[in-house]
Structure formats: structure tokens, C-alpha cells
Amino acid sequence: MNWVSSRSKILLMLAPTLIIFTMFVVYPVIYSGIFSFSRFQGFGNPSWIGFDNYTALLQDPFFWQSLQNTAVILVVALVILIPASFALALLLRRAIPGRGVLRALVFGPAIIAPILVGLIWVFILDPKIGLLNRVLEELGVSPIQWIGGDYLTPISVAIVFIWSSVGFAMTIFYAGLQMLPADVMEASALDGATGWQQIRFITIPMMRETFAIVTILMITNVFKIFELVYMLTGGGPVHRSETLVSYMYYVTFTNQQYGYGMALAVIITILGALVSLGYLAAVRRKEALA
Amino acid sequence: MTIDIDAIAHAATDSPRSIAPARRRKNRRSGVIVGIIAYLVTFLIVLPLLWIVLLSFQPSSNILTNPFSLTHLTFDNYLNAANALPLLRMYGNTILIAVVSVTVGTAISFMSAYALTRMVFRRRKAQSSVRYYFLAGLAVPIYILLFPVYRLDLALGIFGTFAALIIPYVAVSIPFNTLLMTGFLREFPAEIEEAAIIDGVGLWRLCWSLVLPLMRPVIATILIFNIVYVFNEFPFASILINNPDMVTVSLAVSRFQGQYTVDYGGMMAAATIVLLPQLIIYAIFQRHVIAGMTVGAVKG
Numbered sequence: 001m002n003w004v005s006s007r008s009k010i011l012l013m014l015a016p017t018l019i020i021f022t023m024f025v026v027y028p029v030i031y032s033g034i035f036s037f038s039r040f041q042g043f044g045n046p047s048w049i050g051f052d053n054y055t056a057l058l059q060d061p062f063f064w065q066s067l068q069n070t071a072v073i074l075v076v077a078l079v080i081l082i083p084a085s086f087a088l089a090l091l092l093r094r095a096i097p098g099r100g101v102l103r104a105l106v107f108g109p110a111i112i113a114p115i116l117v118g119l120i121w122v123f124i125l126d127p128k129i130g131l132l133n134r135v136l137e138e139l140g141v142s143p144i145q146w147i148g149g150d151y152l153t154p155i156s157v158a159i160v161f162i163w164s165s166v167g168f169a170m171t172i173f174y175a176g177l178q179m180l181p182a183d184v185m186e187a188s189a190l191d192g193a194t195g196w197q198q199i200r201f202i203t204i205p206m207m208r209e210t211f212a213i214v215t216i217l218m219i220t221n222v223f224k225i226f227e228l229v230y231m232l233t234g235g236g237p238v239h240r241s242e243t244l245v246s247y248m249y250y251v252t253f254t255n256q257q258y259g260y261g262m263a264l265a266v267i268i269t270i271l272g273a274l275v276s277l278g279y280l281a282a283v284r285r286k287e288a289l290a
Numbered sequence: 291m292t293i294d295i296d297a298i299a300h301a302a303t304d305s306p307r308s309i310a311p312a313r314r315r316k317n318r319r320s321g322v323i324v325g326i327i328a329y330l331v332t333f334l335i336v337l338p339l340l341w342i343v344l345l346s347f348q349p350s351s352n353i354l355t356n357p358f359s360l361t362h363l364t365f366d367n368y369l370n371a372a373n374a375l376p377l378l379r380m381y382g383n384t385i386l387i388a389v390v391s392v393t394v395g396t397a398i399s400f401m402s403a404y405a406l407t408r409m410v411f412r413r414r415k416a417q418s419s420v421r422y423y424f425l426a427g428l429a430v431p432i433y434i435l436l437f438p439v440y441r442l443d444l445a446l447g448i449f450g451t452f453a454a455l456i457i458p459y460v461a462v463s464i465p466f467n468t469l470l471m472t473g474f475l476r477e478f479p480a481e482i483e484e485a486a487i488i489d490g491v492g493l494w495r496l497c498w499s500l501v502l503p504l505m506r507p508v509i510a511t512i513l514i515f516n517i518v519y520v521f522n523e524f525p526f527a528s529i530l531i532n533n534p535d536m537v538t539v540s541l542a543v544s545r546f547q548g549q550y551t552v553d554y555g556g557m558m559a560a561a562t563i564v565l566l567p568q569l570i571i572y573a574i575f576q577r578h579v580i581a582g583m584t585v586g587a588v589k590g
Contacts, residue, residue: 005411007412009409010405013401013402013404013405013409016398017398017399017401017468018402018420020457020461021424021465023442023461024439024442024457024458024460025427025435025465026423027438027442028439028442029434029435031441032434032435032437035437035438091324091327091328091331092328094324094325094328095321096321096328097325099328102328102329102332104572104573104576104580105336106331106332107580110583111572112522112565112568113521113522113540113568114524115540116543119557120338120339120342120561121338123338123342123554131341134357134358166335167335168583171580171584172584175584223431224431227524227525227544230544231544231547245433248433249436249525252436253436253529261437262434262437265433265434266434268431268433268434269434273429
């Protein structure tokens with residue numbers, strides 16, 4: 001391939017991506033990193049204040065609230081989503097008439113814009129006009145403040161997140177199931193293994209990698225949750241239902257505390273990476289022990 | 291490359307061939323139960339969408355008092371929504387942004403992916419370093435880019451034009467495009483291209499009429515993945531577009547709550563108007579969309 005590889009041709013082929021990527025991805029990351037050490041209101045010159053933004057974050061109750069909410073969403077989402085989507089993959093693999101259509105319907109929410117997902121769920125969760133409380137009312141249960149109350153919003157957000165991701169996770173599990181060798185299943189069935197034993201002792205151990213992929217993806221996606229909160233509660237009342245990203249958006253663009261917002265963005269990036277890496281390390285250690 | 295879900299499904303037949311009659315009967319009954327569960331779960335997942343559609347036909351007075359009633363369904367909400375929404379404009383803007391950013395992003399990623407896998411660098415190390423440089427972008431959450439990109443757009447004087455939004459969309463698509471394209475090209479033998487070069491084909495024709503057609507499946511995946519992303523994107527759009535004439539679909543949806551306040555029927559009709567085309571397109575290209583959106587997860 002030497003013939004087409006003159007230096008000018010290589011440069012010509014690489015230049016557009018290199019320039020755009022460096023300017024609009026790499027430079028902004030560095031910019032955020034630097035400005036997180038400044039106080040900047042959008043006009044005049046930023047003043048350099050060292051780690052003040054970061055120490056201020058540690059004393060910001062809204063930061064801790066949004067961190068806690070994100071953690072709650074993460075835990076609720078993972079504990080329900082992973083088993084549910086795996087079970088759904090097993091279910092929709094059975095010989096059910098029209099299962100192709102069912103799989104497509106279950107995946108459907110994944111293609112709807114998050115902002116629209118948020119709007120749709122307002123009409124399910126809203127304490128006054130939402131479907132959920134309407135149904136509860138018919139059953140004689142007193143209404144529950146699913147969103148906008150003091151405590152429940154993060155759990156409701158987690159449920160909406162599960163709704164929009166379950167089909168996506170199911171599809172990855174489904175693809176993983178298809179890659180399992182059929183002869184292992186046949187052999188174990190001949191040995192008298194029940195369906196449950198097959199799942200517990202063969203399928204799940206063999207799909208460890210798929211579980212890891214789905215878990216990492218879902219962790220990263222939870223750290224990106226923003227539009228759902230934006231539409232469901234706007235972070236309120238008084239930042240009670242804020243996630244890390246929605247709080248960062250508020251601080252940066254509503255309050256225009258740019259330096260502080262950048263510090264928050266840096267923390268979110270690092271936290272997201274740490275949780276994913278921590279999970280990966282845990283999986284590795286478990287594999288080494290097994 | 292793409293996961294052809296139905297083909298895989300057909301290859302793995304679920305029913306074992308020879309089982310005793312008693313067990314088969316038991317299987318049939320449990321099969322019916324499994325089927326019912328599957329349909330029930332799917333119904334629950336689709337329910338929120340059905341609810342929105344039902345509300346959109348409900349007169350606004352009914353939504354607060356008697357939302358389950360089916361007797362007074364009306365089309366008025368749609369007429370109101372169609373009048374109030376800048377439908378043509380918001381779809382026009384979004385399609386323009388999506389077509390330009392996805393075309394440009396795919397084209398330039400293709401060029402660099404080709405250089406990074408096929409062309410011969412004087413220093414080998416440089417080649418793989420540049421590839422990792424792009425791939426590192428996969429770990430960057432877009433939220434850290436929002437404010438800097440806003441400042442950059444202002445500094446470049448493109449704020450207020452569609453380019454302000456298009457260029458960041460191109461930029462954030464580069465890591466994923468690079469991952470899939472270099473992955474494909476590395477597995478694909480270069481012999482055909484070498485033969486073509488010996489026959490005197492130049493770089494342009496080589497890429498355009500030989501390599502690009504070979505990469506059709508990857509390109510399709512990349513196009514679908516990026517179009518879905520751009521169509522649904524909200525954070526960048528909310529900051530980089532401040533001109534009401536330039537709203538995207540997501541931006542318009544984000545304003546429904548303020549725009550319709552208590553006209554819930556109108557809001558739901560507007561939501562359905564946005565939802566329906568997307569679902570219809572999804573229904574048509576269902577298999578490709580699912581493959582396109584999940585292949586990155588499986589590959590990465």
C-alpha cells in the first residue's frame with residue numbers, strides 16, 4: 001500500500017477528523033479542566049482561585065443531594081434492570097408466536113428521545129393527572145407523590161430509566177444467548193439438568209462477559225441522566241430531585257457559575273469513570289478467584 | 291458485522307426434536323403460560339405510549355375528570371397542535387442538521403479510518419497513537435463539553451448558525467465511527483485494494499468505488515446510530531440554539547409544558563405527532579435500527 005501513502009495524502013485524509021476532534025472534543029475537556037480552577041461569570045477575566053471550587057462542592061448540600069440521588073438511581077436501576085432484562089431475553093427466546101414483534105416492541109422505548117420519554121412519563125407519574133395515581137384511586141389507594149415530593153423522585157426516575165433501557169439491555173443479552181454453543185445445553189439436558197439448573201450453572205456463568213458489558217453500559221447511562229429530571233421535576237423542589245448532571249446544568253447555565261459548573265463536570269467525569277473501572281476490577285478479581 | 295437478529299433467531303430453533311408425549315403436553319401448557327407472560331410484559335412496556343395516544347383524543351375537560359372514557363373522543367387536539375406547532379420548521383431544521391452532520395461525520399471518519407488502517411506511515415507508532423487518540427473520546431461524557439463548545443462557537447463567530455450545532459455533532463461521532471470502521475478494515479484483507487492499485491487506480495477512486503461499497507454494512511450501522519443520536523439530542527441543542535426559527539424537534543418538545551400549560555390534550559397530541567413518525571420509521575427499519583444501536587455495545 002506504499003503507492004498511495006505519500007505524506008501529503010496521509011495528512012489530507014487525517015486532517016479533517018484531527019482538526020474537528022481536537023478542537024471540539026479534546027480542547028473543551030482541557031478547557032473545562034482549567035476553568036474548574038477559576039471563578040468565571042461569563043464576562044471579564046476569570047480569576048484563578050485554586051481548588052476553591054472543589055472545596056466549595058464538598059460543602060454544597062445540593063451537590064451531596066444530587067450525588068445521593070444519582071447513587072439511588074444507579075442502585076435501583078441496576079438491581080432491577082439487569083435481572084429483568086436478562087429474564088426478558090430468556091423469555092423472548094422461547095417459541096412464542098410473534099416473538100419477533102414482541103422483541104421490537106420491547107426495544108421501542110430505546111429510540112424515543114429522552115426529552116419525549118420525560119414528557120410521556122409526566123402523564124404517568126404526575127400526582128394529579130398521572131395514570132398511576134388514577135389507577136390507584138380506582139383501587140381505593142390514596143394518591144402517592146411519585147414526582148415532586150420529598151423522597152420518591154429518584155426512584156421514579158430510575159423506573160423511567162429502566163423503562164427506556166430494558167429493551168436495549170434485553171437485546172444485548174439476547175445476542176449473547178445466541179452465541180452460546182448449543183451442544184453444552186443438549187449435553188446437560190441429556191444429563192437431566194432442569195431448565196433452572198441450566199440457567200443457573202451454565203448460561204449465567206458462560207455469559208459473564210455479557211453481564212459485564214450491560215452493567216458498564218448502564219452505569220455510564222445512569223451518569224448521563226438529565227432530560228428525564230429536566231422534564232419530570234426540573235430538579236425541584238429546591239434541588240431535591242437533582243441528579244449530578246442536571247445540577248451541573250443548573251449551576252452552569254441557569255446560575256452562570258461557569259467555574260463551579262466546570263468543577264462539577266470534572267467530578268462527574270471522574271466519578272463515572274471510577275465506578276465503571278471499580279466494577280471492572282471487581283469482576284476481574286472474582287474471575288481470578290473462581 | 292451487523293447482528294441479523296432474526297437470522298440468528300431462526301438458526302436456533304427452540305423446540306427440541308424428540309421428547310416423550312407426556313412431557314410434550316406439559317411443555318405445551320407451560321408454553322401457553324410463558325406466551326401469556328411475554329404478551330403481558332410487552333403490553334405493560336407499551337402501555338405508557340398507548341396512554342399518551344388515548345389522552346391525545348380526549349377533550350381537555352375529560353382529561354382531569356374522566357380520562358378513561360371512550361365516548362367523547364375528538365380530533366380537535368390535533369387541529370390545535372398542528373396550528374400551534376412549527377411542524378415544518380422543526381422537522382426541517384432537525385433533518386437538515388442530521389443529514390449534514392451525519393454525512394460529514396461519516397465521510398471524514400471514513401477518510402481517517404482508511405488512513406489509520408491501510409496507509410503506510412513512516413512511523414508505525416504514530417499511526418496507532420492517532421487511532422487511540424480518537425478512541426479515547428469514547429470515555430468523554432458530552433456534558434463536560436457543553437460550556438466550552440458554547441464559548442468556542444462564540445469565539446469562532448458561528449454561534450447563531452446551524453454550524454454551531456453541526457460541528458459538535460460531527461466531533462462527538464468521530465470516536466464511535468473510528469471504532470467501528472477501523473475494526474472492520476483491520477479484519478478485512480487488503481488484497482483487492484492492492485490489486486487495484488497495481489492496475490493504476492488512484493486513491494480517490496480506490497476509496498470511493500472499491501472500499502466504500504465493501505463497507506456498506508458498517509456504514510449503515512454508523513448512519514443509523516448517529517441519526518438516532520442527532521434526532522434525539524437535547525443538551526447541546528438547548529445551549530447552542532437560541533433562535534426560535536432554528537428549533538429542533540427535541541427543543542420543541544422540551545417547551546410543550548410551558549407552551550400548553552393546562553391544555554393537556556393539546557400537549558399529548560403534540561407528543562403523538564412527534565412520536566408517531568419516529569415509531570413508523572422504526573417499524574420499517576426495525577431490524578437495522580436494533581442492530582445499529584446495539585452493535586457498538588457488543589463491539590466496544
